[in-house]
Amino acid sequence: MHEYSGLSVLIIDPSQHMRSGLHNMLGQLGITRIEHGVSAATAIRHLEKKAFDLVLCEYDLGTEQGQDGQQLLDDLRHHQLVLPSTIFIMLTTEGVYSKVVSAAELTPTDYILKPFTVEVLAQRIARAVDRRTALLPVHRAMEQGRMREAILASEIAGAANPRYATECARLRAEAHTALGEVTQAESLYREILAIRPLGWAQLGLARCQYQRGAYVQALETLRALVDDNPKFMAAYDLMAQTQQALGQDAEARAALESAVAISPHMVRRLRHLGQVALDGGDIEAAEKSFRQVVAKSKYSEFRDPEDHVNLVRTLVQKGDAAGVANVLRDLERSVRSSPASDACKAYSAAMLQELNGNMEAAHTELANAVRAAGEAKALSSGFKLGLAQNCLQHGMDELGMELLDGLAGDPGSGVSESDLTQVYKRAGRGELAQNEGASVERYLDSLVRQAAARSGQGDQRGAIQVLQAAVRRRPENAGLISALASAMLRLMIDSGWESALGEQCTALLVRIRKADPQHPMLAALSSQYVTLRGKQ
Template sequence: MPDYSNLSVLIVDPNQGMRASLHNMLTQVNITKVDHAVSSATAIRQLGIKSYDVILCEYDLGGSAENAGQDGQQLLEDLRHHRMISQWAIFIMLTAEGVYSKVVSAAELLPTDYILKPFTVDVLSQRIGRALERRANFLPVYQMIGQGKAREALAACLAAETSQPRYATDYARLRAELLVSLDRHAEAEQVYAAILQSKPLGWAQLGQARCLSHLGRHGEAQALLEALVAANPKFMAAYDLLAQCLRVQGDDEAAKKVLQDAVAISPHMVRRLRHLGDVSLAVGDVTGAEQAYKQVVAKARHSEFRDPADHVNLVRTLVRKGDATAASAVVRDLERSLRSSASTEVCRAYASAMVLELKGDAAGAAAELAKAMNKLSEATGMSSNVKLGLAHSCLVNRLDEQANALFAELTADPNSGVSESQVLAIYEQAERPELVKQHHARLDSAVDTMVRQAAEKSRQGDLRGAVEVLRMALARNPDHTGLWTAATTAMLRQLADVGWDPALFGQCTALLRRIREHNNAHPLLPGLLAQYVAIRKQHGAHIAAAHSAAQPPAGSPPPSPSPSPSPSTA
């Protein structure tokens, strides 16, 4: 029998008898470092203190107030989302056969293994051993990733897909995820497509759709996701991404319907309820937004991941409704029920400002907004959504300097997800036409400056520098059509003169597609497409090698032909 004496295990199960039985089984295989958790909240608290080699988690965690309806799959997703367990953590789900058949095909994030109940100590030992063997197999790649050696990890995954056929699909998935982390979405999409040629796996369909969405091909992503949901109505992550794709395309009503369908199937995921509240508010469904945000506040009450912004969202909705009494009650609940912190104080002051504004107390609202802005620099984890709302309130209350400083911070941060077009929309919502005009002027001037900087770098032979400047400009102004052509021109020149860059080629392809879809008669399009064709000929060997690397490993069913993007599809 293998030596498991050094392993530490966390058992997550609300049933005392089952915890005792599992503990006894572990003792029989010489595992003595065992802790218990009676709920998802208890597990999260313990994992915040120490790490474990193995987590044995019951799927059905019960419907107690503390668990708030959360199951083992949702706990796993929370732990991954908040990075509380590593990629190589062993998470084994204990479940009944009927539940397994429903869950395994509908989960994006899979546990290391499932053990179907009832089971024996020999089965438990065997599965733990198999999980340890798998972890040892993947650990060198995980270590490369942890050391920031993503490119080396990519090469290792590619080699292992052939040398270790047992884990070929797992290595292909990891390679696709690495490509995504490097912003090489076009290559990642090809890897997912190749996996799907071998087997229709839901997570691969979702990954392919996510890549297409990143590449701006939202219509194609939407079609894939609609097919995925139709084939597997329990694949909840597909609903979430489908709603995002619909919103990007301006169809908030359809996005709301998708999220409503998802919540009807799985009513306990707080992040999905938040999204439903956001979409409902965006389409003017104040009643729907109120219902969603009330559920968020109630369900998050027993969560270790409580966010004071949930109260802010509910207050914003009640203020929109004109219900100052209910909004004031929510502010009081925020003050009583959340731990004191800079983030809590920002949210409390912002929520109070909205209530005071509704009551006609402009001076009081301005004073509370000043408190919020003073504490904002100390707050951590404040979402861009809250900051944008705070900026809007500042504009309404004529605190223009504070609002503009907040906008500048958000648009300068590439991780904020805030674009100049969103800032412009908030100026318009605040009914500040003079600021809209000023912002247009600033935006045009900033874009012009960056284009001239890129042109100067290009003239000096710094083609990579030119592309990087234009990439930064695009990150802040993704809908600026003039930047599309300038960036595509610079990218094509770098590919022609400096050499092959797969990530750059993918971005260039996506930009060309956007230009064509926006204006098929664009006067610069024929010339850009001609250059693109020349690049494809110049780097044909690299493109063919990348396409070959995306194919399934030897022994898999041969895929149907899938050519690389051509000018007609760019």
């Protein structure tokens, strides 16, 4: 019993009786560092303040909570409020367990079926602590972003603890994915699936296929997964993304609607469904989804003011000025002030003023929105693209291009040059796209100069990172690709062969050969690569 005395525990249960019972059981095991969460919201506030070793969470949090224990776990992991090393045990009934155990991608450490005794609780905690101890070096390395160490640690842990070999393989695949080594991750998932048909491994395989652009293969994998397990919710989300990538927007919407019918509380999924419906021109369906998102977010500590903006955009297309005014009042009332929320309020107000024909007031609010967006850190690229388009449509070119230049200069924005061009076209300002192209070229030139400076200072890895950002902006540019390959080869000539870097360099040389077989640097780079590889 004594070895558990150092554990810190958070109990999440709306029932005072259950919380007291669990508290007493933990006390009998020598555990005294215990805190209580009576709801998802209070649990989140506890976890925002500090980490716990063990979380005991009731699955049925009550209808007033707006979500169940699994959805809370998904939120906590999505927002990184529980560490990979945290023990998360779900408390539930046998009937619920049989429905949820195979359907979740992000599974708890364990389930305990009610009613249970203190002896059962002790056994499950002991099992979880043993697993945590075995995997702790892997989790710690991943938590600190040291993925190479995590891969090695997972190999050691799997060999030393064969009972956790599959879990170690999963962590290894996740580490490879984080490093961008999709091929290695895919191989691991296939090895796991050759032993056992695990849903999370099928999903991992599909994610790898999606990331390398094999959308048809990814869709086949996901369909097989859903056929085997119709309640594996994350499969529907990736299926919709894949179908959108294939231009199958109607099928993507159907996939999301199927998922929402099974699990109606997941806000991120409802948000995605609303956007797909809006893009498809179904205003009524979009309004329904976005209203659900706004309503359900009231139960969440992760309220996003952009959800109100999405609903406003939908109501504007309906011409419902009264509805927009109501949503704007709710936004002002329910979301505390911040640069992000101020940007959302101003953008919504601008759309309302435009709908009412008050163009001068609309221009003032758009300027307010751009100013607030410049100070905000939590606004999506989609929000900024929409705001920029509105500015361009109103002739506020300087503000619109300021937003677009910011997105073009941010490697993490996920915005491509074609995305920017589409904004200009949708705004009816196609003539400005040429200026945007010149802006991107200036940005890329600055990245190349920055990479050269880092290389001159001996920071070859830093130079590689900068060039990788440039290649992401212009993936077809053979000159940038060759510069990146050259930087990788120089690093390995100085520091020794690195398998991951070598594989990336191989892929870059293949891309150069496809883009420009007569590229002046191709022969020299290939010769350097062959010589370096031959020394291994």
